[in-house]
Amino acid sequence: MKNGKFVLRLLMVLTVFLVANIIFAFIAFHITSWIYSWLGKHPHGFWQQFNTVIAVFVLFACSAAIIFLLGLKKQRNYWDTIVDAIGRIAKGDFSVQLDLKSDEDNDHFGQLISGINNMAVELGELERMRQEFISNVSHEIQSPLTSINGFAKALKNIDLSEDKRHHYLEIIEMESHRLSKISDNLLKLTSLESQHHPFEPKLYRLDKQLRNVVLSLEPNWLEKNIDMDIQLKHLSFIADEDLMNQVWMNLLSNSIKFTPHAGKIRLTMTSQHDTVTVVITDNGIGLTEEQQKHIFERFYKADQSRVATNGGSGLGLSIVKKILDMHHGSITVESKLAEHTTFTITLPLQS
Numbered sequence: 568m569k570n571g572k573f574v575l576r577l578l579m580v581l582t583v584f585l586v587a588n589i590i591f592a593f594i595a596f597h598i599t600s601w602i603y604s605w606l607g608k609h610p611h612g613f614w615q616q617f618n619t620v621i622a623v624f625v626l627f628a629c630s631a632a633i634i635f636l637l638g639l640k641k642q643r644n645y646w647d648t649i650v651d652a653i654g655r656i657a658k659g660d661f662s663v664q665l666d667l668k669s670d671e672d673n674d675h676f677g678q679l680i681s682g683i684n685n686m687a688v689e690l691g692e693l694e695r696m697r698q699e700f701i702s703n704v705s706h707e708i709q710s711p712l713t714s715i716n717g718f719a720k721a722l723k724n725i726d727l728s729e730d731k732r733h734h735y736l737e738i739i740e741m742e743s744h745r746l747s748k749i750s751d752n753l754l755k756l757t758s759l760e761s762q763h764h765p766f767e768p769k770l771y772r773l774d775k776q777l778r779n780v781v782l783s784l785e786p787n788w789l790e791k792n793i794d795m796d797i798q799l800k801h802l803s804f805i806a807d808e809d810l811m812n813q814v815w816m817n818l819l820s821n822s823i824k825f826t827p828h829a830g831k832i833r834l835t836m837t838s839q840h841d842t843v844t845v846v847i848t849d850n851g852i853g854l855t856e857e858q859q860k861h862i863f864e865r866f867y868k869a870d871q872s873r874v875a876t877n878g879g880s881g882l883g884l885s886i887v888k889k890i891l892d893m894h895h896g897s898i899t900v901e902s903k904l905a906e907h908t909t910f911t912i913t914l915p916l917q918s
């Protein structure tokens with residue numbers, strides 16, 4: 568395709584060269600004839616032809632110089648446009664989109680223009696995400712702070728009963744805990760995304776790890792009288808133990824949090840040739856199809872009305888997803904509102 572275009576261009580240049588020479592020869596012949604008759608001298612045939620050839624050459628050189636200067640000006644305009652676009656991008660204007668003529672599609676200049684256009688689109692998207700992130704963080708921090716501020720003011724009232732005072736202090740403590748959890752989760756997520764987070768895979772017993780996480784959450788599920796059904800088999804695999812601990816902790820605490828009193832949680836594990844699958848099912852509040860599409864997004868909380876009571880930051884599943892990505896694993900959710908939620912995690916046995 569590229570060769571065909573090149574041959575076509577070469578043929579066009581040769582044709583223009585030939586036609587231009589014929590025209591120049593014609594003009595040169597007439598100019599020299601006119602000069603001879605004006606001077607009243609008619610040189611010898613050889614000199615007449617020699618002068619015509621020189622005139623053709625001069626004409627050709629002049630037109631080549633004009634074409635070259637015009638081309639140079641056009642090229643300078645191109646570079647000015649590019650430099651201007653890069654300058655605007657550097658100042659934060661990501662709406663820049665340079666015109667790409669169809670004949671420039673494949674040449675180097677066209678590639679440079681598409682590169683600049685793509686860069687502007689991607690930087691614009693990053694900027695949009697950054698602003699959304701900042702607004703989410705401010706929003707998340709704002710509500711516990713307002714609450715702490717309000718109850719601290721209420722505590723100044725000297726006529727407050729001991730019970731109320733205690734209750735307000737408990738709320739302040741809970742909201743401070745929530746703030747600290749948001750900050751912890753944000754730090755963790757940022758660190759995981761920075762590429763500098765330590766990733767130390769090693770061989771360990773996955774079944775043991777899952778059992779330990781369930782045990783450490785025992786006070787939470789016992790308090791709600793949840794029936795914990797665990798079916799695990801002896802299995803060792805290679806992964807970062809600390810990071811995977813966080814995955815199981817986040818998923819199981821979600822299941823406990825979103826399952827009502829006397830509910831049921833089931834934890835099973837199966838292994839295939841080179842992968843292991845862990846399934847966590849609960850018969851809790853469940854999720855609609857629309858909610859399922861968003862739960863791995865940062866700060867997403869499906870049921871806003873329960874947020875205050877659950878005190879989550881909506882970052883737990885984003886952290887889970889990030890850690891599983893680092894292990895080349897995957898997570899899917901299947902749920903029905905008010906019936907059940909199932910998370911299926913698949914991991915390679917050797918990350």
Ligand SMILES: Nc1ncnc2c1ncn2[C@@H]1O[C@H](COP(=O)(O)OP(=O)(O)OP(=O)(O)O)[C@@H](O)[C@H]1O
Nearest residue numbers: 821822825862868869870879880881882883884908
């Ligand atoms: N097992 C579940 N059953 C029902 N809904 C769930 C379940 N797990 C997660 N969700 C929904 O997904 C949302 C996002 O979960 P995620 O773990 O990211 O945040 P969170 O639990 O609200 O806060 P955090 O984990 O940061 O404390 C939750 O707010 C909840 O609405």
Ligand SMILES: [Mg+2]
Nearest residue numbers: 821879883884
């Ligand atoms: Mg959570």
